[in-house]
Amino acid sequence: MTSLQQQLQNSRSFWLVISILLLFQFCLGLYSAQKLSVTHDEYWHLPVGLLTWKTGRTDFDRLNPPLIRNWATLPLLFTSAQTGDPEHSSDPADYGDAFLKANPEDYHHYYVQGRVMILILAVASGLLLAVWARELFGPSAACLAVFLWSMSPNVLANAALGTQDLAIAGCFLATLYCGWKFALAGSWKWALITGAVLGLAQITKYTAILLVPLLIMQWFLLRVKNPEIKTETPAKVILGRWVALLLMCCLIMNAGYLFQGSFQSASTYQFQSSELKLLNQLPALLQSLPLPLPRDYLLGFDLQRHIMQQSHPTFLDLEWRLTGFRSYYIFTLLYKLPHGIQLLLLLAAWQWFQQRRTTLMSPRVLGMLLSPVVLLVGIASLSNNQLGLRYILPVIPFLFLLIAPLGELIDLEKRKTLALAVIVACVSLPFSLRYAPDHLAYFNEFSGGPENGSYHLIDSNIDWGQDFYRLKAYLEQHPTDNLGLAYFGTIPPSTLGTPYRIPPELQPQPGTYAISASLLQGRPYSVRKEDGSRHNLGTDALGYFRFFEPKQRLGYSINVYELTPEDVYRWQNAVNQARMGLMPSN
Template sequence: MASLQKVIQRPPVFWSVVSFLLLMQFCLGLYSARQLSVTHDEYWHLPVGFLSLETGRFDYDRLNPPLIRSWSALPLLMTVAQSGSPALSSDPADYGDAFLEANPESYQHYYFLGRCMILVLAYISGLLLALWTRDLFSSQAACFAVFLWVMSPNILASAALGTQDLAITGFFLATLYCGWKFAHLPSWKWALLTGIALGLAQLTKYTAILLIPVLVIQWFLVRYKNAEIQERPAKKTVLMRWGVLALSSLCILNAGYLFHGSIQPLSSYQFQSSELKVLTALPEFLQIIPLPIPRDYLMGFDLQRFIMQQSHPTFLNNQWEEHGFRSYYLYTMLYKLPHGFQFLIVIAIYSWFKQPHMLPRRTLAVLLTPVVLLIVIASLANNQLGLRYVLPIFPFIILVCAPLIDQLDFDQHKILSYLIIIAILSLPLSLRYAPDHLAYFNELAGGPELGDTHLVDSNIDWGQDLYRLQDYLNQHPMDDLKLAYFGTIPPGKLGIKYELPAVFRPVPGKYAISVSILQGRPYTLRRQDGSRYNLEHDALGFFRFFEPEAQLGYSINFYDLTPEDIARWQTAVMQANRSMLSP
């Protein structure tokens, strides 16, 4: 092991290993990006980003900041893509509709280009993860951290989609890495870099607001009574450098919105969320002070908080809850993390208690602060739609596990070393479902085949298998398909001919049902002509009684119901009713 460590420490070898691993992730991501149909939120992210690049406006859809949407849409500027010039709409899917109408032959390719831009960010994030791990531990641990990054199906799933989830994960990592460097060496350089990273994170997703308290906590965790800190500038100098950090962050945030509406008084706003409504109760002399925040950012943050405060159907382990489950994300990680990764986490915890020097308490506290804070806040929210909401914790869990590779010692710690090797060797098995990383569930959960009995929505079914349905219909032509699709892209645009199923009662016929709807998710379906129909909760739940004839990917079930099947269902319902009425 000592000789291997010496070899990996050489910069050419180290960067070759890291680059090879990340290139493998990039290629797997390209495969998924090409195979999967446009997913739920992707449908409007790319068109809205393209509109912002064309017009310089950011009020088309304020629910997400503009950076990653515009970043994904950059390649479209070198094509003949058209935005469709839609009017402002309260339904962001209208922008996707206009984009499809304007680019009927090429829109799939344009979405693929947008996904490639997210894969670039995944590559850069992996490089940054390697840098921080090497600074904390060793070159060998850094290579291991990148290996864990590449072998994570959850990271791969988001890396291959044109959404903000992978990007905010990378910016969490970048901001806290720069903040860690700033805490150790509070120079003007690191104050500026931390502020830039924080500003870019704010332009990526509103979740990044959590980085502000985390940076402050990180500063005190690193510096409080730390004898290793040599440079201790005067308090005035420290405050000035924190001022540079805050000012540079605000400048980046405002520049991202082209300084539109950046200096407007509080009195000019009307807020919906309870958090920001508090501001309207401030004294009048405070409400006339101009806010150095873009108007579209503040209005979008208010809208996002308002939506998160509303009740929303959440599914966990065959149960629905309107106000979320406090244990939702713990179960999500129990089901969707590969067992090898879970085992490494357990070994890391055990090793830390046995050998605290492996990961100093101060460093452990720095790494776990964003993990604990994000999980707690997400668990208290009403709107719980998938593991992607806590994806930014992954780099920090990987950093906690990374020093395990330096503990391999078959002479002194034989059993521990073999356990680590077994866990490592099992990790590539989690990629066997490619390109279906989005639908990944571990063996404890029954794999992706049974994943929908535990979790739905973006955990398994985000509209990614519409191409598979199209291929299935090309191989098995039919004129009487009934379709209930959990996705925003109108299936009719792919030439799929269908009707909506009858609700609350089965009738003979051929059906394609998305598993989120199968489990009872209320949803707005698209008819053949693209118009919308509001499906009630569990309106098609009776399909759970029947065995699907085929499973298209892991998110769409195909059924061919006969009169005999309907008779069996009716008999089962009557028997259930009798048992309920009997004393």
């Protein structure tokens, strides 16, 4: 054992290290929260949360449960923030528009306050990661896990935004930690605690439905034929505790929706998704039974599943598909995880296979930590709607837990090669933060960095509207009266204070243009005109901009072009030559 590992055995030293790491993460996240403009979905999350506080209604935007929106807007209740007077709308951006109009001066400041609340959840998740890794493997392993958490650009990217993605990662971690305690202790106390945390997860994001099968898998992995479980528990008692767990979950879910529409029968719904449509096909007697869930939760879950089942354009490595890529999230992890983390994952896997009989991680624990990774990545890979790493963000803390035992094996005398490899990987990780505050656009060196990230992935992987303020600052320094703008974001571009037009589709014209990376790669999108109305850009409508070199890159998500008549002529000449080359010879 090294001297550092001996020092970490002391509780005070251990928590000092953890606190320093999480404080660093919080400060860096706060810097990003202040610098980045309001992102795509974030635009309506905060206003909808404030509307829920002021009206008690949870039906403004059912596509996401209310918990994290309410949590993020909690500080706004002590300010003069106004919701405006929006009408109930099927387009949640209308709530963002009303909020912007009602709070023109303090608009960004309110979003920063909401983002700080998510940063607090990131710190809390890091503390829980430290607790679980310490109990599983030891203090050095816990410090390594938290070091990875605090140095991860993907964690920082979502921790600095007022969305549910970081929160649901923490909920997965918290629920399965409690499930681990419940499986080992089998007590009524941990059954109720696990049920409560599971309920909170359900009203955080609909992805949390996967925690139910994961808890069951975890229970069997840890208890079946486990010689460490000394006491035999009667089957009736086990069943009773599971019932108590699920009842507590339902109670928390209904409370989160203020019991609005709870216990309505299935016959009062007209579901759209294939899963919930089965409820409408039950016999009349069964359809008349009350459903123990809030109405807005069921309608929101149904809408979410219906959307996920539809065809949606997905981009990977310069290719578009309407049915998604089965390898999408594998490549996303390959491109978006820092190489230091990838190396540590390989070392952890090698170490387990080399010493699986004496390793710190038993097969049961390995199965417990791998199951959420495999299940979440597997299900997401089968989806037609693949928009970014954030959809599988809950796997990140479990990857860090899988790596954590390496922290206990660092010994330059007995395991010199392994120790040096772990140290080199860890030393490289702070370099992945050099793009701050642009953690959202992080791509590793293998993929070409964020400068080339849009050739591999788009949407929330690199371009979520976060560079709008940079565009505004650029236009203030370089005013133009001939701006063509195609912005992949929800903030109305009219707030730039610069007149603009939608760029011509399929055919370039001379002028100044600002084009978001997602639209540059051909994503179909409904962009806003200057008068607030919408214009639907078709697939690859602005793809011709890829022919030209941008004059300026704003962050990593907006390119500025200055096209001259000569540039347009060059493009037309290249197109004509390409067409001639494709013509069959006589």
